[in-house]
Amino acid sequence: MILSIVQYGDPILRTKGKRIEKIDDHIRELAANMIETMHAAHGVGLAAQQIGEALQLTVIDVSQVEDRPSTMKLNAKDVDPAIAMPLVLINPEIELRGPTEMGVEGCLSFPEISADIERSKSAIAHAQTLQGDNVEIEAGGLLSRVIQHEFDHLHGILFIDRMNSAVKAALSSRLKRLQNESRRGKRIRPEEEQSLVTETTL
Numbered sequence: 001m002i003l004s005i006v007q008y009g010d011p012i013l014r015t016k017g018k019r020i021e022k023i024d025d026h027i028r029e030l031a032a033n034m035i036e037t038m039h040a041a042h043g044v045g046l047a048a049q050q051i052g053e054a055l056q057l058t059v060i061d062v063s064q065v066e067d068r069p070s071t072m073k074l075n076a077k078d079v080d081p082a083i084a085m086p087l088v089l090i091n092p093e094i095e096l097r098g099p100t101e102m103g104v105e106g107c108l109s110f111p112e113i114s115a116d117i118e119r120s121k122s123a124i125a126h127a128q129t130l131q132g133d134n135v136e137i138e139a140g141g142l143l144s145r146v147i148q149h150e151f152d153h154l155h156g157i158l159f160i161d162r163m164n165s166a167v168k169a170a171l172s173s174r175l176k177r178l179q180n181e182s183r184r185g186k187r188i189r190p191e192e193e194q195s196l197v198t199e200t201t202l
Contacts, residue, residue, distance in 0.1 A: 003037045003051045005108050009182025012049050014156040017056040020090050023132050031088045034059045043089040043108045045154030045202040047144045049107050061086035062143050070143035075136055092127035094151050096120035105159050107202050119145050140189050149202040
């Protein structure tokens with residue numbers, strides 16, 4: 001089922017997700033719906049907060065992005081990221097590695113807004129799968145950026161928090177418009193979502 005996506009201004013986007021203690025049918029169905037919603041919106045990542053659930057759950061799929069490559073090791077073994085997608089990460093924890101770099105990011109909860117964001121070039125995520133297995137994912141390139149973006153969502157941190165002050169000031173009127181729309185109860189249907197510039201809206 002395709003779900004509506006919460007827009008900036010909804011307080012749930014600032015809510016830290018609860019740890020998932022039991023992976024049951026509800027969680028499995030929610031993850032499947034999140035993947036369907038992410039694909040319908042042409043996104044590469046979606047956190048539970050973005051569909052109105054404050055849980056430590058995110059889904060990721062970078063397989064369709066060709067101009068921003070990714071690298072991935074799964075449990076210390078090199079794998080093709082495209083084959084491993086989509087990822088479902090439950091209760092993730094991450095370690096940031098190496099130098100940082102700037103890169104363009106968008107967000108499904110911020111339609112028509114994108115900006116350069118500084119992130120670590122690589123990251124290691126420890127998480128559970130839908131089967132309850134513990135996995136370690138070492139990510140580079142776009143996948144690393146997406147994991148960091150989604151991990152932020154799970155802790156109530158938004159990509160605008162990582163923008164420099166000048167960029168955020170330039171976007172202030174658009175951000176205020178989104179907040180006002182959110183107060184009126186507007187949510188985004190994926191068919192309305194327009195991914196800009198990179199086709200990598202998170």
